Amino acid sequence: MTLDGFSEIAVDLPREFVALVTLNRPERLNALSRKMREELATALRELDKSPDVRSIVITGAGGRAFAAGQDLSESRHFSAGDVDQWIDDWTELFECVLNLSTPTIAVVDGYAVGAGFQLAAVCDFRFASESARFGMPEVDDAIPCITGMWALYELIGRGRVSDLILSGRMIDAREALEWGIVTRVLTKEEIRSEALALASNLAQKSPKVIELDKRMLARLMLQRLPEFEAFAKQAHTLAFESGDPQEAMARFLEKRAAGRSV
Numbered sequence: 521m522t523l524d525g526f527s528e529i530a531v532d533l534p535r536e537f538v539a540l541v542t543l544n545r546p547e548r549l550n551a552l553s554r555k556m557r558e559e560l561a562t563a564l565r566e567l568d569k570s571p572d573v574r575s576i577v578i579t580g581a582g583g584r585a586f587a588a589g590q591d592l593s594e595s596r597h598f599s600a601g602d603v604d605q606w607i608d609d610w611t612e613l614f615e616c617v618l619n620l621s622t623p624t625i626a627v628v629d630g631y632a633v634g635a636g637f638q639l640a641a642v643c644d645f646r647f648a649s650e651s652a653r654f655g656m657p658e659v660d661d662a663i664p665c666i667t668g669m670w671a672l673y674e675l676i677g678r679g680r681v682s683d684l685i686l687s688g689r690m691i692d693a694r695e696a697l698e699w700g701i702v703t704r705v706l707t708k709e710e711i712r713s714e715a716l717a718l719a720s721n722l723a724q725k726s727p728k729v730i731e732l733d734k735r736m737l738a739r740l741m742l743q744r745l746p747e748f749e750a751f752a753k754q755a756h757t758l759a760f761e762s763g764d765p766q767e768a769m770a771r772f773l774e775k776r777a778a779g780r781s782v
Contacts, residue, residue: 529543549631552587554591578643584629586636604757614671647715669748672684
């Protein structure tokens, strides 16, 4: 089974009952554009309906990043009036992943930053390569990190969430393992095969029992999402009205462009 017609993700079945979904913008460190988010949600829903798929591995192309967060080339032009739809789009993606009957494994090789970190956080398992780096650096772009707070709060608690979102610092794979963010840390050579091995193991278990367990796990995560979503809209509106995020993102993109030209 394959799903064709996507331009920013790739989908294939490398072994029986296991789907591999690849975020496929390596030149942009797999930054999550609106189109990528839409393609990812579409693919995941279709895979979830297939009797031939019993587990899903999600990874990033290029070996440098799982996903480098929101595509800032899109959000740098936002105004306060764009916020509600933007937050709704992210909520739809996170709800999609959490509501899947099929278990998901995020394979993080390189950076998982901002919304990319959040995407990994709502998967059922997270495998990290030794070079993986995790962070919520929205504060450095003058953007509130409200859905990031929601995605991580149950996983690592208030103190560690405060550390990440207020400092904007990155943590390495070993610290992520100590904090319980990732399930395993592996070499670059091992990570995909080990994730596929777990996916194959999950595929042998009762799909109905997996579905029922995941339904309750999703309920626990989703019960507070409307509260966070509502505040995210307020917070982002106030931030974008100030103009600070637009200026910070423009500086970052200019700095990145200058670095590339050297």
